[in-house]
Amino acid sequence: MNIERPQERLFRGDGGTYDDSVLLPEPPPWRRPRLDGEAAQRPYLIGEKQVEVVNAALRLRRPLLVTGAPGTGKSSLAHAVAAELGLGPVLVWPVNTRATLTDALYRYDAIGRLRAEERGTNDIGSFMRLGPLGTALATLHEGRPRLLLIDELDKSDLDLPNDLLFVLEEGEFTVPELARLSEGQAEVAVHVQGSQEKVRVRHGTIRCEDFPFVVITSNGEREFPAAFLRRCIRLELPEPGPDQLEGIVRAHFAEDLQQLETLWPRVQELIRSFTQRRSLGGLATDQLLHAVHLLQQGVQPEAEHLREAVLRELSHGGGR
Template sequence: MTNAESANHAGDWRIYRGTGLPGAAADSLPSPPPWRRFDGEGTASHPEDDDGDGGRRIGRSRTQPRVPDPREVAMVNAAIHLRRPLLVTGRPGTGKSSLAYLVAAELGLGPVLKWPVSSRTKLQDGLYLYDAIGRVQAARAHLEERSDIGNYIRLGPLGTALLPFEKPRVLLIDELDKSDIDLPNDLLNVFEDGEYEIDELVRIAKQQPEVAVLTNDRGGSAIVKDGRVRPRAFPIVIVTSNGEREFPPAFLRRCLRLEMRPPTIEQLGQMVAAQFGETDGLDIRGLIRQFLEQSERVGGLASDQLLNAVHLAAELATSGAYQTDDEWRELLEAIWHPLSSLEAE
């Protein structure tokens, strides 16, 4: 009996446990509600290796289970059951982006598809890009084998997530609050319809109904039929925001919301252990207390600022280089600088 079957047998609706340890098998995920089911044709290849990206994000030492916030576990599971985007808010460094990697690792859903957003990001960037100039140049150079249109279409993170995978992918839309004001509204139709068309392939669908295009996965490709992309399983979408602005009501209505709280001393200790393993000779708990005190003084620090301090402390301890208390305090002040100019004043 799998972990998921054991949980279901016990009447537990939770698939994601938030421990960071491999849990339920992806093929045991619950069926979405009828209005969130899709009938995409074909099967896209699901990559298993993320080139160590998940390990960099959540750490490689997974022998000790992470202690999650019950609110986090509840909202992630609700998003999985309903197949609705989860809007994760909170100040920088509270683990918003890492949540996507935890979900993917625990449920065995493969590499996370990450879409970092800026003020110039458009919906088209997330769906696909067509390199028309590159194709024309190849045709002029008589490179017939390179001028096939599929070689010049690359699906973006959102476009790749909507391919007909057997099991859902995890899509991270990072820092959506930095986007142009129109992007959240532009996402609504894609979130509702669960599909999109590639105009360049729709126009040639009668002559070439199936085209192999490039995907957002490293070395990945997929067959697109009749220029239409539609999933078999809607992706697990995690959208992060630092709260720089509000989103339209229509967008919020389609999302579940989770406010990430600052990590506790125990959670910070687990994060350090996951990244560094054994840290003999270092007073990690004392360093974490200092970090929390400084964080409170300056209005909030990011968790990676703690990891930077631990790494530097370990390097200095290993090298045997002597540091006076004043020198070490000066280094910590440089690492634990405020996250905004107002806090620095």
């Protein structure tokens, strides 16, 4: 790893020209792009009680509704489960106020198909792609169920949680555009999300072979309907304490523990400062990891201007 020496600057901000002797240091492990199809391998640590709740949801094959303050690792939990259990790349549905159930199930390019028909082709499957929820129901990963992350459901339209109930409970859905086809076109191959794979759909209906494991995150910005909550296993992620934060830091910097040990008194001071500032307005664990990475590279994250940039409370600038 190219370690930045103390006080060495990458960007000088003095109007100078490009200097090819300045080497860019490697990014933190969690900021390195993954290869196609590669599952996340970022270390993830939670308490024993939380692990038991996750396992209950896995055994019951019920959606896991994860709540907690921003930065407690709600979304990361889904990637950790998928990596540890070999469920393949996580299928992610990031929810916003415009999200609809249909978007998560499939997308149909009606205009593209119309133009193709004008050219004499009529393969409707080429103009259809399953969304993250549709793919989770229609596919397996090496014989195992897929993992679907429905991220920040509390940002959705009020009706979306109820719209999800039938699909999550029954594990099936119908594509009207395919259901209307003639008997001679009863079986259609459609694309899935995240790969070149196609699945065959008969009579417009997709049924899962095995229920996917669904992780739903919420920042607690709204209440969900009782019928929806009844079908979920609920997990509240607490903010990690100092001892757990030390374990998280050691896990994320396992490749450089020897160097980290020489800096450990300063790392502990960062952890103390982090926990104190977190009580004022909320901080995400990622922010502590960023500060430790800068410290490891010879930067002084304790300096006031960097502390305000890297360890700024989420209540002052928003955050997930």
